[in-house]
Amino acid sequence: MRDLATLPKAHLHVHLESTVRADTLRDLADDHGVEVTANTGPFSDFRQFAAHNGLVRDCLRRAEDFTRIAYEFCAEEAAQGTRYAEVTFTAAAHGERLGDPDMPLEAVLSGLAAGQAAHGIECRVIVDHPRKRSVERFADSLRLAVVHPQVVAIGTAGAEDYPLTPFAAVFRAARESGIGLVHHAGETCGAPSVAEAVTVGLADRIGHGFRALDDPGVVALLKDRAVPLEVCPSSNVALGLVESVSSHPLPQLVDAGLIVTLSTDIPSSTGATLTGEYRMVRDTFGFDDDTVASIATNAVDASFAPEDTKVKLRQDIATWRAGS
DSSP states (O other): OOOGGGSOEEEEEEEGGGOOOHHHHHHHHHHHTOOOOOOOOOOSSHHHHHHHHHHHHHTOOSHHHHHHHHHHHHHHHHHTTEEEEEEEEOHHHHHHHHTOSSHHHHHHHHHHHHHHHHHTOEEEEEEEEETTSOHHHHHHHHHHHHHOTTEEEEEEESOTTSOSGGGHHHHHHHHHHTOEEEEEESSSSOHHHHHHHHHTSOOSEEEEOGGGGGOHHHHHHHHHHTOOEEEOHHHHHHTTSSSOGGGOSHHHHHHTTOOEEEOOBSHHHHOOOHHHHHHHHHHHHTOOHHHHHHHHHHHHHHSOOOHHHHHHHHHHHHHHHHTO
16 A cells, blocks of 8 residues: 555635644643643534534634634645645634734735745645525625635535525625635535536535435536535534544445545544544555555546646556656
8 A cells, every 4th residue: 555645635615714733722722821731523513513613713813813723834834745735714703803804814925935945845725614604705705706816705604404596696696706615515404515516606516515326316416517525524523514534425325336536524523634544544444555645636637726737637647656
């Protein structure tokens, strides 16, 4: 078996606020007088995770806070063989919280630029939006995406039982602007949420989506439209959504012919790395190197990376697969 640390990888589903190093979190918490500790789960439920995540967000107040965590994200990803990453960031929410709509994203982009230069990794940003928040704030996420070329997509997150229909005009505007659409679905709610993300949300990719298997019609929809899934097993287990890694439906998703990619989602809360995620599913499900390389290639193909980046990564994955 090949060394998974050397497998060239694209990381598509990872929340910046959930990548903060433990020592960085302590520094920021001390600076701002917030009582929060690193938490690697498992959590009793999704609400407990959300409460912890809210405390982490409260530690991000200054431009230098955002710049620091973005720079450190690049360093951590590069160390595990990630060559390209699309990091999700709730930019409009931070801007609203801090009274400065542009600063948080601009500070993150500054940190990513420095981190890319220092660590030889390529990064883009996906701006997400909690479904229960206003349409106007989601429209502001689109505004941020349009004016910053490094932002490649916007999408919805949070309560999957909240309908996407109110955001339909923003989805259409994003599509017309050439901005990608990536929605969380099929994580805490069932297959209908996945179908809605594709049909109403115009999704280019689905965050999680593993519950699509509950409905053969939704599986057929994903296959017909070639919509990739960002599967995050460690996160699903830590949040109590799947009982164990061994019972995760990842192999069934692969066997169903769906486009499966692998991500960490909330690495600072699970202790997972992308290399570790690949190693875990290989060891748990007995995937051979060809299967692992195919999943890595799926992530490259599903990304919003420039075509020259995709071509180079595909070539390098093929070289890894060949063992030379």
